[in-house]
Amino acid sequence: QVQLVESGGGVVQPGRSLRLSCAASGFTFSRYVMHWVRQAPGKGLEWVAAIWTDGSTRYSGDSVKDRFTISRDNSENTVYLQVNSLRAEDTAVYFCARYGAVTGYDYWGQGTLVTVSS
Amino acid sequence: EIVLTQSPGTLSLSPGDRATLSCRASQSLFGNYLAWYQQKPGQAPRLLIYGALSRATGIPDRFSGSGSGTDFTLTISRLEPEDFAVYYCQQFSSSPPYTFGQGTELEIK
Numbered sequence: 001q002v003q004l005v006e007s008g009g010g011v012v013q014p015g016r017s018l019r020l021s022c023a024a025s026g027f028t029f030s031r032y033v034m035h036w037v038r039q040a041p042g043k044g045l046e047w048v049a050a051i052w053t054d055g056s057t058r059y060s061g062d063s064v065k066d067r068f069t070i071s072r073d074n075s076e077n078t079v080y081l082q083v084n085s086l087r088a089e090d091t092a093v094y095f096c097a098r099y100g101a102v103t104g105y106d107y108w109g110q111g112t113l114v115t116v117s118s
Numbered sequence: 119e120i121v122l123t124q125s126p127g128t129l130s131l132s133p134g135d136r137a138t139l140s141c142r143a144s145q146s147l148f149g150n151y152l153a154w155y156q157q158k159p160g161q162a163p164r165l166l167i168y169g170a171l172s173r174a175t176g177i178p179d180r181f182s183g184s185g186s187g188t189d190f191t192l193t194i195s196r197l198e199p200e201d202f203a204v205y206y207c208q209q210f211s212s213s214p215p216y217t218f219g220q221g222t223e224l225e226i227k
Contacts, residue, residue: 035216045155045163045206045218059214095162102169104153104210108162 002026002107004096009112012086020081022096022109029077030054033099036070036081038092039111046092049081050099064090086116120144120209124219130227137194139222141207146187151210154183154192157221158203166205167192194224202226 008020022034036048049060049070058070069082079096093113097105121144131137141152150170155163165174167183170190180195194201207219 044221045157045208047208047214047216047218050214050216061215100168101210102151103174104151104165104168104208105155105163106165106168106174108164110162 002098004098004107004109006094006096006109006112009094009114011115011117013118014087014116016086017082017084018086018114020083020094020112020114022079022081024077024079024098027098030074033101034070034072034079035097035099035105036079037095037097037105037108038090039095040089040092043092048094051079083114086114088116090114091116119215120147120212120217122207122209122217122219124205124207124222126222127220128223128225130225131197132227133197133199135197135227137192137197137201137224139192139194139205139224141185141190141192141219143188143190143209143211147209147211149211150186150190152183152185152190153208153210155206155208156201156203157206163206197224199226 003025005023035050051058051070067085072079093111095111096109098107123142125140152170154167157163171183182193184191204221204223206221
């Protein structure tokens with residue numbers, strides 16, 4: 001069955017960095033566009049970044065542009081989110097999601113919590 | 119950027135009632151690429167409806183989607199206790215950002 005498992009979250013000081021990972025299984029990873037979505041405590045969902053199947057095309061939201069970088073390793077069935085220059089407002093649960101062009105996000109991971117605090 | 123506005127913010131209903139949730143886009147969605155998700159506390163969102171009209175795999179038929187262009191609706195025909203949750207719409211009509219609505223909380227009256 002399809003599984004997405006995020007890891008790499010934690011408590012980090014402002015200005016520091018983390019690398020979030022999302023390990024995929026149960027489907028042909030290289031055929032799917034992958035996204036990251038985040039949710040601040042008690043708030044709604046915010047789209048963060050997307051990466052195309054071969055990694056050639058990437059997008060990121062305005063609030064994280066130039067600080068967050070999405071990447072993938074199709075040989076390891078893993079998508080990453082490098083988060084730099086973290087701010088208090090980046091505190092959130094970060095979800096990875098499998099994207100289907102017609103279906104939207106048909107599978108989600110359980111999320112990994114990033115807390116930015118001094 | 120396409121802005122999605124969901125209404126109402128909170129909907130108070132009883133089990134057995136019919137729920138109607140609205141999602142309005144700031145511009146017409148090409149291909150009606152709009153999805154609805156359900157989220158319960160401490161869980162990841164779950165896909166309910168895609169392409170504005172189609173139920174995702176395993177979703178009960180009491181959930182239905184309708185609409186086109188800029189106005190979309192999620193209807194739950196007869197609420198079950200497990201349906202009380204937060205519902206989000208999301209558009210995939212254009213290149214990113216793939217924006218979400220702010221959510222509608224469906225609470226037990």
